[in-house]
Amino acid sequence: MRLVCMFDLPSETKREMRDYRIFRKSLLENGFVMLQYSIYYRSLPNRSSLKKYESILKRLVPPGGNVRLLYVSETQFQDMILLAGSRSRQEEIVGANRLVVI
Secondary structure, three states: OEEEEEEEOOOOOOHHHHHHHHHHHHHHOOOOOEEOOOEEEEEEEEEEEEEEHHHHHHHOOOOEEEEEEEEEEHHHOOOOOOOOOOOOOOOOOOOOOOOOOO
């Protein structure tokens, strides 16, 4: 399963910009990978792991803005159609694999 986190946070004041940076850094520290601006995802083995990260993110969400979580299967994620641009280097290396050891 993949947990997709999509967010749109305000960044007009210094406080809002700080909250944005802290939230984004927290996503990275929790193993999320940027798919595109303000859309991050993480591979997880089962639904109980999904719930764990859901509760972690609920604690990290800053006030204001919009944060959404979406659960998708590996098949659904791999069937995503890319209309413009190209896949990131990480997407090409990892592909359908959940874990790559280099």
